[in-house]
Amino acid sequence: METCCWDVIILGAGPAGLALAARLASRKVLLLERQWAPAAGMRIGESLPGAARVLLQRLGLLEEFLGGDHLERGASIAIWDSNAPVWRDSLRDPSGPGWVIDRRQFEQMLLNAATQRGAQIQYGCRDFQVSRGADDRWTLALDGDSTRHVAPVIVDASGRSASLARRLGLNHIRQDAQVCLHSFLMVPASDEDTTTRLVADEDGWWYSVRLANGRRVLAYHLDAKHPERIALQQPEALLNWARRYPLLADVLAQVQPAEIHCRPAGTALLDIVNLDKAGPGFLAIGDAAITFDPISSQGLFHSLASAESAATAINAGCWHNPHAAQSFKQELLAVASHYLAKLRLTYQGPERFAEAPFWADRTMPLCRLPEA
Missing domain, CATH: 3.30.9.100 (D-Amino Acid Oxidase; Chain A, domain 2)
Structure with a gap:
């Protein structure tokens, strides 16, 4: 069997995986995507907050993004805590108003950046075997393929399925149906x-x-x-x-x-506390780590932010540097803790529906972080 060596193997070519691949321009990166081709057609998930500006700048894509077919986000009008509509001007956001994006154009921009910077993408990768060898490197073999792919770092960017993390034995909580x-x-x-x-x-x-x-x-x-x-x-x-x-x-x-x-559309959460139990050099980003409820409007931002955090950990040698791996894990835990607390408060808002099943279920903690 032929062996191909990489610096990083990423499972999943969605926004998180593509952003990480684009951020690792100086490294040899393999992206494995289960779909047979890049996604086509329209897709929901069009909100990008103004705080993403700095992440796009670090990716070297801000100018291209600002020239795309995206709309500056306007005000929001919500009938939520009461039956009276509440107007919130987006200009009050300290990071700027953010955007309503063309999702496919956005993902194509990330795909172009990843491939132009040297990442290799292989589609149709539905079944695989993964293991960690005595040389402390990850080995991944695709079913029906005679090539073994080897790397010190492997990243789960497979979306809310967290397919790689679950295969490596990590618990994945999906309580919100x-x-x-x-x-x-x-x-x-x-x-x-x-x-x-x-x-x-x-x-x-x-x-x-x-x-x-x-x-x-x-x-x-x-x-x-x-x-x-x-x-x-x-x-x-x-x-x-x-x-x-x-x-x-x-x-x-x-x-x-x-x-x-x-x-x-519900919250899902990986067992982040035990992330290191999967093995040194394993990271999870985007929805594979934390799947945000759409009410937060933070899912796409989290894809970019967690990719940035993973790039920092990889560049610091997370597969042999415990401090870099721990810093990545602690950052994910802080994000998850803040998100879950804010989500609960959001769903407690419409008190007039407090007894209705949809709202009553969501005023209880949807996911509990395991204790460290």
């Missing part, structure tokens, strides 16, 4: 609304925002076992349900129904 039903609606040319509109109801929460490509996202987050979930996956049903709320009806009056997509 929330799903997101969403649609990309064509909007009339007269729709110049730039606000993000949020509405809490008894069974979940909605949001809608206009994109730069002439579409409007409409999304409803509810329990996977909600009795109306299947019915709401009919385009007309979801749109009509949303129009019951004046804040949403105001921007949905002239749109036509469109295909409904459904995806998991």
